[in-house]
Amino acid sequence: MLEGLFGNKSAEKVLFHIYHYGESHASAIANDFDVALNPIKQQLNRFEEAGVLFSKEVGRSRLYSFNPKSPFTKPVQNIIKIAYENIPLKERQKIFATRRRPRRKGKPVK
Numbered sequence: 858m859l860e861g862l863f864g865n866k867s868a869e870k871v872l873f874h875i876y877h878y879g880e881s882h883a884s885a886i887a888n889d890f891d892v893a894l895n896p897i898k899q900q901l902n903r904f905e906e907a908g909v910l911f912s913k914e915v916g917r918s919r920l921y922s923f924n925p926k927s928p929f930t931k932p933v934q935n936i937i938k939i940a941y942e943n944i945p946l947k948e949r950q951k952i953f954a955t956r957r958r959p960r961r962k963g964k965p966v967k
Contacts, residue, residue, distance in 0.1 A: 859940050867892070867900040871921075873944075875910065876937045877953050880922035889952060909933055 859869040874886045883901055887894040901921050904910040908927040912919045923930050941949075 859937070862936065865896075865900070867896040868904075871897060871900045871904065872933070872937050873941060873952075875921060875923060876934065876941055877949075880920050882918045882920050884918075 859872060860866050863869060863872070870890045870892065871886055874881050874889060878885075883894055883898045886901075887897045901910065901912070905912055905921070907929070908924055909929050910921050911924040912921045914920075923934060944952075
């Protein structure tokens, strides 16, 4: 869907993943989409150099999220939102099935 705009499938996967979760690291993106880690890392670096994403180190991992200071972030997020909302719900649930946050204390498991 976004491959034509951003040049490759890795860019699409990175943007959808960060849009869905708010922040992520390269290995989580590669695992969720079952792709090689190196193209994902390269794409994350390209988006960071362009200023759309920024990263911070958390332990031994580098965590990426959208850069709120970039003037390009909002327009890019609007494009991603349109494409994301056009993915069928069942497909979205299959792709983004992994929980990224711990369960709230005391919340029952269904």
